[in-house]
Amino acid sequence: MLQADDKGIRRAAEIIQQGGLVGIPTETVYGLAGNALNGSVSRKIFAAKGRPSDNPLIVHIAAEEEARPLVKEFPEPARKLAAAYWPGPLTMVLPKSELVPMETSGGLSTVAVRLPAHPVANRLIRACGCPLAAPSGNLSGRPSPTTARHMLHDMDGRIDAILDGGPCGVGVESTVLALAEQKPRLLRPGGVTLEMLQRVVGAVTVDPAVLHKLADGAQAASPGMKYKHYAPKAKVILVKGTAERYREFVNSKKAPGVGALCFDEDQHLLKVPSVPYGSGNDSAAQARELFDALRELDERQEIQLVYARCPEPEGVGMAVYNRLIRAAGFEVITL
Ligand code: AMP
Ligand code: MG
Numbered sequence: 001m002l003q004a005d006d007k008g009i010r011r012a013a014e015i016i017q018q019g020g021l022v023g024i025p026t027e028t029v030y031g032l033a034g035n036a037l038n039g040s041v042s043r044k045i046f047a048a049k050g051r052p053s054d055n056p057l058i059v060h061i062a063a064e065e066e067a068r069p070l071v072k073e074f075p076e077p078a079r080k081l082a083a084a085y086w087p088g089p090l091t092m093v094l095p096k097s098e099l100v101p102m103e104t105s106g107g108l109s110t111v112a113v114r115l116p117a118h119p120v121a122n123r124l125i126r127a128c129g130c131p132l133a134a135p136s137g138n139l140s141g142r143p144s145p146t147t148a149r150h151m152l153h154d155m156d157g158r159i160d161a162i163l164d165g166g167p168c169g170v171g172v173e174s175t176v177l178a179l180a181e182q183k184p185r186l187l188r189p190g191g192v193t194l195e196m197l198q199r200v201v202g203a204v205t206v207d208p209a210v211l212h213k214l215a216d217g218a219q220a221a222s223p224g225m226k227y228k229h230y231a232p233k234a235k236v237i238l239v240k241g242t243a244e245r246y247r248e249f250v251n252s253k254k255a256p257g258v259g260a261l262c263f264d265e266d267q268h269l270l271k272v273p274s275v276p277y278g279s280g281n282d283s284a285a286q287a288r289e290l291f292d293a294l295r296e297l298d299e300r301q302e303i304q305l306v307y308a309r310c311p312e313p314e315g316v317g318m319a320v321y322n323r324l325i326r327a328a329g330f331e332v333i334t335l
Contacts, residue, residue, distance in 0.1 A: 001148060001152065001161070001164050002022075002162065002163045002164065003163075003164060004025065004163050004164055008163055009120065009123050009124050010127060012024070012124055012127075013124060013127035013128045015161055016033065016034060016035055016124075016128045016132065017129075017130075019034070019038060019044075020159075020160040020161075021034045021041070021044060021045060021159040021160055022034075022124075022159065022160060022162065022163060023137045023145075023148065023151040023159060023161070023162035023163065024120065024124060024132075024134060024137075024162075024163050024165070025118055025120050025148070025163060025164070025165025025166065025168060026060075026116040026117075026118045026121045026134070026168065027088070027089060027116060027118045027168060027169045027191075028089045028116070028172065028174050028190065028191065029136050029137070029145055029168050029170075029171070029172070029173055029291070030136070030137040030144070030145040030146065030147070030148065030150065030151045030162075030168065031060070031121075031134030031135065031136060031137055032045055032049060032134060032136070032137040032155065033132040034132065034133055034134075035130050035131075036057065036059040036060070036100070036104050036130065036133035037099060037100070037101065037130055037131065038101070039101035039102065039103035040103075041133070042057060042101060042103035042104045042133050043103050045057060045135060046103075048155065048158040048159055049135060049137075049139060049140045050139055050140040050141075051135065052140070052223075053106065054107055055106055055135075055223045055224050056105045056106030056108055056111075056223060057104050057105075057106070057112075057134070058091050058112045058113070058134060058135065058176075059100065059104065059112065059114070059132070059133055060113075060114055060115070060116055060121065060125060060132045060134050061113060061114070061115050061125060061131050062115070062122050062126045064082050064086055064115060066115075066131060067092075067094075067113050067115070069097060069099055070096065070097055070099060070113055070131065071094040071095060071097055071113065072094070072095040072096065072097055073094070073095065075094075075179060077179055077184060077200075077201045078092050078179050081177070081179075081197070081200055082115070084196075085192050085196065085200075086114075087115045087116055087117035087122065088115070088116075088117050088191070088192060089114075089116075089117070089170050089174040089175055089191035089192055090174060090175050090177065090190070090191075090192040090197075091113065091114040091174045091177065091188075091190075092112070092114070092179050093110050093111070093112045093113075093176065093177065093178040093180055093187070094110060094111060094113065094179055094180055095109060095110055095111075095180050096108075096109060096110055096111035097111075104133050106223055108223075110178075110180045114174055118165065118168075120163060120165040124163065136173055137150075137154065137155060137162075138150070138151075138154050139154045139155075141230075142154060142231075143232070143290075143291040143294040143295055143327070144172070144173055144230075146167055146168045146171050146288070147167050147168075147292070148162050148163075148164035148165070150291070150295060153295075167288075168288075169288070170190070170191040170284075170288065171287045171288035171289065171290065171291060171292075172287045172290065172291070172316075172319045172323055173188065174188075174190045174191065175188060175189060175190035175191060175192040175193075175197070176188035176190070176222055177197060177204070178221065178222075184197065184203075184204045184205070185204070185205045185207055185221065186205065186207060186210060187207050187209075187210070187221055187222035187225070188210065188224070188225070188319075188322065189210055189318040189319040189322050190316075190319045191287070191316060193315045193316055193318065194206065195315065207221050209221065209226075210225075210318070211313070211318075211321070211322065212330075213330040214226055229323075229326045230291070230294060230323050230326050230327040231326070232294050232295070232297040232298045232306070232327065233297075234259070234297055234298075234305060235304065235305050235306065236261070236308050236324075236327050236328040236329070236331070237305070237307055237308065237328055237331045237332070237333055238308050238324055238325055238328040238333070239309060239332075239333050239335065240310040240332060240333070240334045240335065241334065243263075243266065243280065245335040246262075246266065246307075246309055246335065247266060247269050247270060249307070249333075249335055250262075250271075250272055250307050251270065251271045251272070253272070253307065254271050254272050257302070257303065257304035257305055258272050258303070258304075258305050259272055259273045259275070259297070259302070259303030259305070260272050260274035260275070260306065260307050260308070260309070261274070261275055261276075261277060261293060261294075261297065261306050261307070261308040261309065262274050262275075262276055262277075262308075262309045263276060263278065263279055263280040263286075263309055264276045264278060264279045265279060266309060273302060273303055275296050275297055275300070276289075277289045277290045280309070280312075283312065283314070283315050283316040283320060284316055286316075286317065286320045287316050287319055287320050290320055290323060290324065291323075294327060307333075308324055308327070310324070310332070311324065
């Protein structure tokens with residue numbers, strides 16, 4: 001574990017320049033970072049995460065101009081969005097240049113690029129002198145890490161170091177927007193909301209896989225969306241309904257092994273073991289706390305079946321809903 005001070009950042013940069021892998025803080029979640037322009041480093045990232053190699057990596061840069069050599073063109077909507085939301089939790093998918101190895105782009109002709117707002121990430125990228133491929137630093141399928149401790153739990157012995165920059169502010173991964181086609185298309189909701197995108201570029205299509213299960217055999221626009229993700233060991237079922245109905249329902253299911261993933265204000269009224277993930281009217285708090293709550297469920301051996309309170313899928317809540325419905329394997333009960 002490295003402190004996120006000058007010395008720690010210098011050490012992390014040396015490791016990355018030598019082809020190693022370092023866990024890094026960003027404002028969204030912790031990333032597993034290596035030189036994005038070296039295909040063999042990207043292969044090591046896939047191996048460390050146990051990630052299928054057709055699930056592309058996001059390339060992180062430290063200044064907007066650094067996006068240009070990575071892409072064939074940086075069209076007008078990309079320029080406007082960069083001006084509005086970079087640095088920040090927005091990833092743009094654009095046609096890639098020859099500079100980006102096929103390993104990094106998961107075999108696709110496009111590349112996902114982001115300029116993170118976290119000062120440690122920014123200083124590290126500058127110190128490395130190359131863009132960093134940095135997928136979320138979890139083992140494939142597990143909730144993304146929002147603290148250095150989460151990352152150590154998943155990656156101990158698999159990577160060279162972790163820079164500890166404290167807990168992440170946003171708590172869910174970046175918004176992913178495809179700009180390589182006619183109309184901008186939202187592939188993954190995140191901290192930059194649909195409304196924020198629409199304000200800058202007008203109409204944005206929401207890919208059906210954001211809110212619904214992909215039909216069997218359907219092609220995923222964002223390869224990451226076809227894989228099981230975020231699931232704790234316990235079975236999770238998402239429960240839609242009012243606060244009262246949720247409490248009544250969960251209390252009626254009281255039995256050994258049953259637990260709840262609820263809003264803060266539900267907790268004292270529930271008669272089963274529960275883990276809260278923020279207040280019902282605070283989507284930003286839900287986003288910040290969700291992955292830690294999912295990991296805590298894994299530590300609570302007594303809980304094998306989790307009834308999760310459904311968040312309001314508006315604003316940042318769309319990102320929370322998108323992650324939770326995947327954690328639940330799309331199993332939903334409407335009260
Ligand atoms: P992670 O790095 O774990 O935050 O996941 C990155 C997400 O971005 C995954 O869901 C990928 O499928 C998606 N992604 C990365 N590159 C591309 C791309 N070129 N086209 C579409 N989706 C991408
Ligand atoms: Mg991930």
